[in-house]
Amino acid sequence: MNRKQILISILAAFCMYATAEAQRIKGSDTLLPLTQELAEEYLAEHPDREVIVTGGGTGVGLAALPEKTTDIAMASRRIKFSEKMKFAEINLDAKEVIVAYDALAVVVNPSNPVDSLTREQLEAIFRGKITNWKEVGGEDRKIVVYSRETSSGTYEFFKESVLDNKNYMSSILSMPATGAIIQSVRQTKGAIGYIGLAYLNRYVKALAVSYDSGRHYAYPSVGTAADGTYPIVRPLYYYYDAAREAAVSPFISFALSPAGQESVLRQGFVPVK
Amino acid sequence: MKRFLERAVKWLLTASGFVTSLVILLIIAFLFAEGAGLFSERVIEDGYVLALNRENTVKELSAAEIKAVFDEDVTNWNELGGPDMAIETFRLEDADDYFTEEQLGPQYENAGSLIAALVESRPGMIAFIPESMLPEDPSLNFIKDKTISPGEVLAGSEWFPTATPAPLFGIWPLLAGTLWVSLFAILFALPFGISIAVYMAEVASGRVRNILKPIIELLNGIPSVVYGFFGLIVIVPLLQQVFGLPVGESGLAGSIVLAIMALPTIVTVAEDAMRNCPRSLREASLALGATKWQTISRVVIPASMSGIASGVVLGIGRAIGETMAVLMVTGNAAVVPTSILEPLRTIPATIAAELGEAPAGGAHYQSLFLLGVILFFITFIINLCVEYISSRSKAKYN
Numbered sequence: 001m002n003r004k005q006i007l008i009s010i011l012a013a014f015c016m017y018a019t020a021e022a023q024r025i026k027g028s029d030t031l032l033p034l035t036q037e038l039a040e041e042y043l044a045e046h047p048d049r050e051v052i053v054t055g056g057g058t059g060v061g062l063a064a065l066p067e068k069t070t071d072i073a074m075a076s077r078r079i080k081f082s083e084k085m086k087f088a089e090i091n092l093d094a095k096e097v098i099v100a101y102d103a104l105a106v107v108v109n110p111s112n113p114v115d116s117l118t119r120e121q122l123e124a125i126f127r128g129k130i131t132n133w134k135e136v137g138g139e140d141r142k143i144v145v146y147s148r149e150t151s152s153g154t155y156e157f158f159k160e161s162v163l164d165n166k167n168y169m170s171s172i173l174s175m176p177a178t179g180a181i182i183q184s185v186r187q188t189k190g191a192i193g194y195i196g197l198a199y200l201n202r203y204v205k206a207l208a209v210s211y212d213s214g215r216h217y218a219y220p221s222v223g224t225a226a227d228g229t230y231p232i233v234r235p236l237y238y239y240y241d242a243a244r245e246a247a248v249s250p251f252i253s254f255a256l257s258p259a260g261q262e263s264v265l266r267q268g269f270v271p272v273k
Numbered sequence: 274m275k276r277f278l279e280r281a282v283k284w285l286l287t288a289s290g291f292v293t294s295l296v297i298l299l300i301i302a303f304l305f306a307e308g309a310g311l312f313s314e315r316v317i318e319d320g321y322v323l324a325l326n327r328e329n330t331v332k333e334l335s336a337a338e339i340k341a342v343f344d345e346d347v348t349n350w351n352e353l354g355g356p357d358m359a360i361e362t363f364r365l366e367d368a369d370d371y372f373t374e375e376q377l378g379p380q381y382e383n384a385g386s387l388i389a390a391l392v393e394s395r396p397g398m399i400a401f402i403p404e405s406m407l408p409e410d411p412s413l414n415f416i417k418d419k420t421i422s423p424g425e426v427l428a429g430s431e432w433f434p435t436a437t438p439a440p441l442f443g444i445w446p447l448l449a450g451t452l453w454v455s456l457f458a459i460l461f462a463l464p465f466g467i468s469i470a471v472y473m474a475e476v477a478s479g480r481v482r483n484i485l486k487p488i489i490e491l492l493n494g495i496p497s498v499v500y501g502f503f504g505l506i507v508i509v510p511l512l513q514q515v516f517g518l519p520v521g522e523s524g525l526a527g528s529i530v531l532a533i534m535a536l537p538t539i540v541t542v543a544e545d546a547m548r549n550c551p552r553s554l555r556e557a558s559l560a561l562g563a564t565k566w567q568t569i570s571r572v573v574i575p576a577s578m579s580g581i582a583s584g585v586v587l588g589i590g591r592a593i594g595e596t597m598a599v600l601m602v603t604g605n606a607a608v609v610p611t612s613i614l615e616p617l618r619t620i621p622a623t624i625a626a627e628l629g630e631a632p633a634g635g636a637h638y639q640s641l642f643l644l645g646v647i648l649f650f651i652t653f654i655i656n657l658c659v660e661y662i663s664s665r666s667k668a669k670y671n
Contacts, residue, residue: 080365085403088381127344142519149605149626150435165364166344167436170446173522173604173616176626180505180601187510190519 022050027061027074075237093242098235101270103197103225107204114138116208128169146193198268225270308643314636323416331355339439363400401438432607434637450617458531458592466539474547492537501601504530522604535588546580579663586659596621
């Protein structure tokens with residue numbers, strides 16, 4: 001009995017030690033694999049430190065920051081006004097760091113002759129105002145529009161950036177995963193959809209996109225996303241409490257270091273520098 | 274000692290029966306309580322208001338009208354019974370376009386009064402802002418907020434659960450999609466299922482049956498995700514080619530996958546029912562000079578109708594509640610289907626795809642529970658039908 005008690009208290013002490021020292025990172029599922037990779041490399045350099053990375057979504061991470069249950073919140077979108085107001089209520093000064101960029105590619109079936117679209121055309125297609133490819137210079141074929149499910153951050157970002165916060169049409173086909181969109185676009189001649197840049201492959205064709213009514217078009221690539229010519233790019237953020245900067249800065253400066261940014265590139269995201 | 278043990282076992286059995294029933298009732302009560310909560314939610318997102326200029330006479334807007342306004346499908350107030358002026362929309366995200374960081378203040382303490390002043394100065398503006406941000410006694414008009422009405426939900430034909438400022442919870446397309454795809458699944462599965470059952474129960478030799486039965490039952494053991502994958506990669510492109518469809522993800526693909534999944538249940542239960550058909554009935558029929566086929570069609574099948582019906586219902590139950598396979602092959606477009614060759618969205622697929630991200634306790638979350646309640650009622654009605662059919666045929670043959 002006595003030995004058991006000692007064992008438990010040692011275990012408890014160990015756990016408390018771990019939580020006191022460990023860096024807790026929580027939030028976006030888009031950033032999760034990248035942050036895990038960064039954490040592994042960081043730990044290889046500093047074996048005495050501890051980093052715990054969990055997902056749950058951007059909203060979960062940003063809600064955990066004022067509750068002090070995470071040190072860094074990962075976010076695949078900018079902090080919302082309402083969340084900022086919540087931080088302001090408890091005088092929490094949240095600092096924002098962009099760790100990487102993620103570009104969304106608009107993809108069509110490889111047999112489709114259309115190469116480029118403007119934002120206005122994309123908005124009309126995804127809102128159901130344009131329903132035939134011949135209206136945008138293609139063949140006489142019905143446009144089949146694929147989207148992600150409403151729960152996805154990609155869905156929200158595309159809605160915000162391309163649709164200007166308007167709603168998708170109700171007859172849009174919503175797919176549970178990026179892989180399903182690629183498969184469907186690959187086997188459907190009139191298909192159009194959107195996927196993360198990292199998922200682009202030879203079975204689907206990416207379109208050049210213009211955000212200035214057709215004056216400049218850009219194809220999605222790490223290069224065009226990094227120099228700002230490709231428009232459908234979202235920054236991926238880390239948020240942290242400015243008062244605790246000293247505790248989180250080693251990991252964040254590692255993420256922004258050349259070695260960290262190299263694994264950003266390896267994971268299919270666009271480096272910050 | 275022995276008597277005591279017997280009594281203990283009896284109590285244990287009684288208790289387990291009651292506990293199970295109680296748990297089921299509690300689950301149903303929970304489902305209903307959560308689902309009914311939707312009707313006490315407000316149309317406009319919680320904590321927000323829609324503010325209008327004083328000159329604007331519009332007082333009420335339905336959720337569909339609010340969506341049309343913010344989607345810029347309606348661009349003039351006179352279409353909504355207001356004065357003849359253009360509609361300007363304002364969301365918090367637009368604050369950066371109108372004000373600078375300095376104007377808003379470091380903690381955004383000035384945001385509320387700035388926005389209120391902006392709406393006061395623009396007669397056609399409608400602003401979607403948090404109630405807490407507004408200054409006291411603003412000289413603005415507000416859209417009257419109502420609770421979500423059952424009519425809007427049950428008869429509504431638009432499903433936009435995450436639309437802001439006002440989500441739309443029209444479940445009619447989901448309900449129609451579920452019924453439509455299940456109906457066709459059962460139309461495909463029924464003739465195949467019954468004929469396989471007849472073959473195995475009456476025609477096949479013992480050896481063939483011993484080989485066939487495990488194979489059919491194997492279908493039951495395949496995870497539904499695997500059926501979904503098979504459907505997406507094989508059935509969807511096939512349908513696209515055969516029917517020359519613009520899109521292969523359709524109700525038909527869903528009902529074929531569901532028919533394959535319902536088949537083993539129908540076959541197993543129907544075959545058991547036919548094999549349990551009283552020997553005396555069969556012998557009497559043959560003794561009267563009926564052929565084997567006449568015996569099967571006029572005596573064995575009618576006599577085992579209750580068993581066949583329950584097999585069919587179990588199959589329908591599986592089809593209606595099936596989630597993953599349908600999620601992958603039907604395209605999930607929330608529109609009321611007009612033909613089986615179009616994409617559609619079912620209730621279980623909607624719950625599975627959306628529950629994970631719906632904030633707990635919110636209107637979206639409760640609407641998904643309401644969908645669960647509706648699914649429960651559908652299967653409940655089907656079960657009642659079966660009870661009725663089997664009680665009738667039992668009365669006839671006993």
